[in-house]
Amino acid sequence: xxxxxxxxxxxxxxxxxxxxxxxxxxxxxxxxxxxxxxxxxxxxxxxxxxxxxxxxxxxxxxxxxxxxxxxxxxxxxxxxxxxxxxxxxxxxxxxxxxxxxxxxxxxxxxxxxxxxxxxxxxxxxxxxxxxxxxxxxxxxxxxxxxxxxxxxxxxxxxxxxxxxxxxxxxxxxxxxxxxxxxxxxxxxxxxxxxxxxxxxxxxxxxxxxxxxxxxxxxxxxxxxxxxxxxxxxxxxxxxxxxxxxxxxxxxxxxxxxxxxxxxxxxxxxxxxxxxxxxxxxxxxxxxxxxxxxxxxxxxxxxxxxxxxxxxxxxx
Numbered sequence: 001x002x003x004x005x006x007x008x009x010x011x012x013x014x015x016x017x018x019x020x021x022x023x024x025x026x027x028x029x030x031x032x033x034x035x036x037x038x039x040x041x042x043x044x045x046x047x048x049x050x051x052x053x054x055x056x057x058x059x060x061x062x063x064x065x066x067x068x069x070x071x072x073x074x075x076x077x078x079x080x081x082x083x084x085x086x087x088x089x090x091x092x093x094x095x096x097x098x099x100x101x102x103x104x105x106x107x108x109x110x111x112x113x114x115x116x117x118x119x120x121x122x123x124x125x126x127x128x129x130x131x132x133x134x135x136x137x138x139x140x141x142x143x144x145x146x147x148x149x150x151x152x153x154x155x156x157x158x159x160x161x162x163x164x165x166x167x168x169x170x171x172x173x174x175x176x177x178x179x180x181x182x183x184x185x186x187x188x189x190x191x192x193x194x195x196x197x198x199x200x201x202x203x204x205x206x207x208x209x210x211x212x213x214x215x216x217x218x219x220x221x222x223x224x225x226x227x228x229x230x231x232x233x234x235x236x237x238x239x240x241x242x243x244x245x246x247x248x249x250x251x252x253x254x255x256x257x258x259x260x261x262x263x264x265x266x267x268x269x270x271x272x273x274x275x276x277x278x279x280x281x282x283x284x285x286x287x288x289x290x291x292x293x294x295x296x297x298x299x300x301x302x303x304x305x306x307x308x309x310x311x312x313x314x315x
Contacts, residue, residue, distance in 0.1 A: 001090050003082070006114070007097035008105070014117055017053075020092055021045035021122040022115075024055040024139075025129050026167075029075035030084035032187045033126065033158035033165040038088055040155050041124040045091075050121060053092030054085055055114070060218075061098050070218045075170060075186075077219055080193055094118070107137025111145040124153045160185060177223030177282035189230075189278040192219060192259065196270040199260065208299055210243070210260035211270045213277065221257050226283040228306035231263050232276040238263040241306040242277060245286035264307070281309045 006014060023041035027034045038054060045052035058078055063070055076084065078095075085093050096102065096114060105113075110132050115123055125139035137145065142152040158165050165185050173182045174190055182190045192215055199212035211231075215221060224245040231238045240263040247258065261277050283305050289295040 001086055001093060003093045003095065005095045005097070008099070008101040008113075009097070014113070016117075016119045017051070017092060019048070019050035019119060019121045020053050021048065021050060021124070022053045022055050022092070022094070022120050023124045024115075024131075025126060026057050026060060027054070027081060028060070028167040029170055029186055030081060031075075031165055031167065031170060031185055032160070033155075035088070035187060036158050037124055037126050037155045038090070040153055041122070042088075042090070044122045044124065044153065048121070051091035053090055053094060054088075055094040055096060056081065057096050057098040057102075059098060061103070064098055064100060064103055072217070072220055073171070074218045075167060075174070075190070075220055077193065077216060080191070104133055107132030107141075108145050110137060111142070116146065116149050120150055122151045122153070124155060126155050127157055171220055174220055174222050177225055177227075179222070179227065179279050179282055183280070189280055190222070191276050191278045192221075193274060193276040194219075194259075195272060195274045198271060199258070207296070208262050208303075210262045211275060213259040213261065213275075215259055221259060222279055223282065224257055225285045226302050226306075227279050228281040228283060228309045229261060230278045230280060230310070231261055232278070233263075233266075233270065233273065238266050239307070239310045240264050240266075241283070241302055242279065243286070264303075280313070281306075283309075 004015065021041045021044040023038040025034065025037060041054070042052040060070055060074065082093065123139075123142065127139070129139045131137040139152065139154050142150075146152070163169065170182055170185050173185065179190060192213060194213040194215045196211040197214045199210070222244055227242045227244070229240050229242045231240050240261055242259060242261045244257050244259050259277070261275070283302055287298065289298065
């Protein structure tokens, strides 16, 4: 998979790619609906005997349109999204820098520069994909912009249980802690990949050491509470449980939710390592306990519930 980064501000000319069929969109989450768009582009590439690719944008357009960083929003970081693309066996991933210049570009100019100019032969978008200044360009009107110089496909709404699958609806389910629903909509468990940093080390003192995740502020965090999880460490998967919250039993309350993962049957140090936590099942809301002994009893119960869920859901 070749990754190509492009910007309207770059000084060197854009490359002319091999003939390629491309799916275009931001693709936050790379959910089932997104995959339908991408698979349609791949199918067209196979039919024509040309290469396949994805065109995405960085940062998220809302960052530029609202002129402020996003917080607690992205389902997938740029790195996580690239890993998802890697699994889809694409030839190209084109990452277009979204900035004020791009936001002001007309639909016709976008098509000329970023589609025709790159030698894209076929473009696929979801039914609600728009582009150009104030989203004036619609994928359904591509003939008007391209003037026969490329072909296109529009993928209709993809639904689950009569509800449109969208990044917006998935974010809402994550914020509610509905992890099994999220898994169904994403086509895989929701996860956070982040480095492990030192915390207060209270878990170690009570017999439940945790890996404290340094989560990027843009990344969405699940509903506050306790979860059954799995954790990827150096290509190995461990069962565990995670706490998302403010540690109300103790005096030092963080200003933002902290994500801490406890791995079962794991005794190694994880400091400064990057791990991936998969959130599989919400167990309970965060509670404040009168003393540490009461907290430990509740954690022991959480461990039992998490292990029961994980064992009952083994493949």
